[in-house]
Amino acid sequence: MATKVTSPSVIYQRFMKFLEEFAHKQEKILASQTGALSRSHYRSSKINLFHFLNTSIIGNGSTLSDLSMNYFGMGSVRPSASALVQTKAKTPVSVFSTLHKATLALYSMDKKYKEHRVIAFDGTNEPVAPNEDEPDYIIYTKNKENIIRAGIHVNAAYDVLNDKFLAIVTQDQRSKDERGAAMKMVKEIHEAYPGETFLFVMDRGYFSYPLCKLIESLGHKYLIRMKEREYSCLTYTQLDHTEDQQISRILTHHQRKEEKENPQMKYLVKKSMRQIDQESEFIDFDCRVVAIEIGDNVWEGLITNLDEAEFPPEALGFIYHLRWRIEQSFSWLKYGIGMKRIHSIKAEYIIQEIYSSLIFYNLVSEIKKCVLESSQSDNKEEKQTTYEYQINTTKAIRAIRNTFTPKWTKKRTICQITKAEFQALTEELLREKLPVRPERSFKRNLHPNRLIWFTYR
Numbered sequence: 001m002a003t004k005v006t007s008p009s010v011i012y013q014r015f016m017k018f019l020e021e022f023a024h025k026q027e028k029i030l031a032s033q034t035g036a037l038s039r040s041h042y043r044s045s046k047i048n049l050f051h052f053l054n055t056s057i058i059g060n061g062s063t064l065s066d067l068s069m070n071y072f073g074m075g076s077v078r079p080s081a082s083a084l085v086q087t088k089a090k091t092p093v094s095v096f097s098t099l100h101k102a103t104l105a106l107y108s109m110d111k112k113y114k115e116h117r118v119i120a121f122d123g124t125n126e127p128v129a130p131n132e133d134e135p136d137y138i139i140y141t142k143n144k145e146n147i148i149r150a151g152i153h154v155n156a157a158y159d160v161l162n163d164k165f166l167a168i169v170t171q172d173q174r175s176k177d178e179r180g181a182a183m184k185m186v187k188e189i190h191e192a193y194p195g196e197t198f199l200f201v202m203d204r205g206y207f208s209y210p211l212c213k214l215i216e217s218l219g220h221k222y223l224i225r226m227k228e229r230e231y232s233c234l235t236y237t238q239l240d241h242t243e244d245q246q247i248s249r250i251l252t253h254h255q256r257k258e259e260k261e262n263p264q265m266k267y268l269v270k271k272s273m274r275q276i277d278q279e280s281e282f283i284d285f286d287c288r289v290v291a292i293e294i295g296d297n298v299w300e301g302l303i304t305n306l307d308e309a310e311f312p313p314e315a316l317g318f319i320y321h322l323r324w325r326i327e328q329s330f331s332w333l334k335y336g337i338g339m340k341r342i343h344s345i346k347a348e349y350i351i352q353e354i355y356s357s358l359i360f361y362n363l364v365s366e367i368k369k370c371v372l373e374s375s376q377s378d379n380k381e382e383k384q385t386t387y388e389y390q391i392n393t394t395k396a397i398r399a400i401r402n403t404f405t406p407k408w409t410k411k412r413t414i415c416q417i418t419k420a421e422f423q424a425l426t427e428e429l430l431r432e433k434l435p436v437r438p439e440r441s442f443k444r445n446l447h448p449n450r451l452i453w454f455t456y457r
Helices: 008-033 049-058 064-072 081-090 093-106 178-192 209-217 228-235 257-261 270-276 313-322 324-337 347-378 393-404 419-431
Strands: 117-127 138-140 147-159 164-171 198-202 221-226 243-252 265-267 282-295 298-304 388-391 433-436
Touching (some): 008 093, 049 093, 117 324, 147 347, 164 347, 209 282, 228 243, 313 324, 324 393, 393 419
16 A cells, blocks of 8 residues: 655656556557557557547547647647547557556555445446447437437446545446446455455445445445335334344245244345355345434334444444435536536447546545645644635546646657646645535435537537
8 A cells, every 4th residue: 555645746656657667568569459569559659558548548538639728738739520530540558557556556545444444336327329230339218219318327336435436347237237346346355455354334225235245255344325114124123213233044045834933044046146156045144223313203224234333323324324424525526526527428438438537536535635635734833713724626636637637848858847846736726625514414305317418519
């Protein structure tokens, strides 16, 4: 894990050095795979793999032409939109997914809650332009004559205390499976961070016995909100009063008379049983179920394997409330960074842009944390304020993007960012801080995911 750094310039220089080395290695790998051992896989000097990755990560534009102009400058010196598309076609998604995982090692992620790293899981729909060559990403009317909408479902694992996206799983509309994606990300995170203990927090719709057993078998903890029907089926009580119960059940796919008459038995379809254990006909399942009142006669049921003595119901409510941070991060990804203003139609290219947004989000998060911690340590005499303050994320995204967008010399080399520019960036981030109000709540006004069509950009 990376050590703490004290300035945005160190974070930026380390990131750019890593990106350049990564691009150089990947160029060699891709060249060998295509048989082009004697020459680079990316022959254009204007847009080699390093510039393409950097453009994708920090670039912003309503169209591919704008994206190229913002990064390379105006006139004949910049690559055309078609050149960018050709470069996209040469670059597999695996390059971006590998880069996303590799850059996580550059950041410090040491914030924990009672020795647990708190990871929130959630999914969001990325609206895309309908591409009839890829019908799995399209939702049609019942008669299949008209298109309702198109989209890529993005399942994400987010470290809520360290403000980093650790993993994603993208799915089409037909095979969307949030529980399956959660199981895949749990295994991925467990393998990526050996020796660490995680607390996975999830909303309604994620609860499943195979998922809970998987997390427990790997030595981690879970806290999942249950639907009222799931709560009642497991506890044999209604979700209408505060209660902390230790539940012990035996899972089985049998429906014989003796299983039906035994209240300890819990029926589970054979497919789910096989996900837990390929051979067993009976599987022990122990958990803790808590009902918490979140409003006037409004209850929510939580299932967990956290210890009752160390984590009372009040602590569970606090942990579950932390899950809201992934909802905020999706908003910044889509509207602040611009993940909603995609530049492509093909799903593979769109997934490249999704990974690019995650990489840039994590970079912005690390710089924000560095600047805030540095300012707090510099102020030895801290003022007594009503609220704790945080950096405005939307403003930070714009300021960092503006600073990191290359400025080119006449010889077409990138100018180094000066100390004065880094100082100006730091001052800009600290100018518009926002108060942290953890008790605030708002009504969610749900509306369909709207696509910003290419014509109107």
